[in-house]
Amino acid sequence: MGKKAVLAGATGLVGRQLVQLLMESTQYDEVVLFSRRETGYQHKKIREIILDFAHLKNYRQEFQGADVFCCLGTTIKKAKSEALFRMVDRTYPAVMAKLAADEGGACFAVISALGAKVNSPFFYNRVKGEMERDVLSDGPEKTGIFRPSLLTGEREEWRLGEKVGEKVLQAFSFVLSGRLSKYRSVSASAVAYSMYGWAQSKETGKKILYPSS
Template structure:
């Protein structure tokens, strides 16, 4: 179906910046709305950049009347400073976006979650992502696609020591991530972005969960 409109949240992140390029170059979309805090500095005829206050997204409800919504929002405790602030960015904002988009008739919602998402996990990050998934699953869309990547590879704006160390292990000893450990294999942010774009073009109604190895298969 040509002539669609996409909305992307998190267009400055590791996955989001790659996904934005896929969407802008895709023939399926005539318009791509990027909701951001600050300008991303891209000039493209398809791009409609909207600087918004994420704490008051309901004030911009008209921009959520789109076909496909891609949510790549997420932060770290180092950047957010507190768990409450992190929860707001990783859970509250995506849920608000989903509710607004659903109310405006959006057909598909595609979300970046985490491999270990579990609402009952004792680990804060995994529990947070699990609660996010629970909330999103309750919002009516024709298609809900949740992507659960493992360790992400790629150039970030900020330095993350843990990710750098894990990436080094994966690069030097990829043989460790075969067989039953395949799901832990690190994955490029661009691969996740590619998979999200491709899934959005398929007629896969209902709830669809994509573990990291499936994401690699689709977007690799």
């Protein structure tokens, strides 16, 4: 009998890639998508749950024995306030990690960011650092935090800053080797493959991982 996957953030850059992997995988019989709106995915494995993420605890039974993937993330512009940004990027992933631990989830994988640090002077990195701290504290025995550098791929919305950053990193990629390789831009598909592969592996423990293309 195949496994069950729970995924939040299926419409995001990495989430879309991960959904495809999970649907095509012979490892999973069921893929549960948590979303605030309909995603449009049509597949025999897919079961979509439209929910208010503030009420995640009402769906704790979905975490039982599941591989849980969290690809949630927003921007200040979309969230419209620092408080709402922190809710999406810190609170919801932390709650999911705790539910996975409490309900016997097989593993928990979440996307963070390179530079995540609790005492960072930058708000974005500080929130990501707080999320990592909470997830590592409360997540299940097998917990993976994935810290990609700048993500590349086709987003639903166009972001000037990220496009400029992508071009800069590409131009200087030849010097980003060895210990610096983690600073290279990385495709969304590569991050999705890293999360999927880690979930299938026999690795245990709580780890911070650096996906690369």
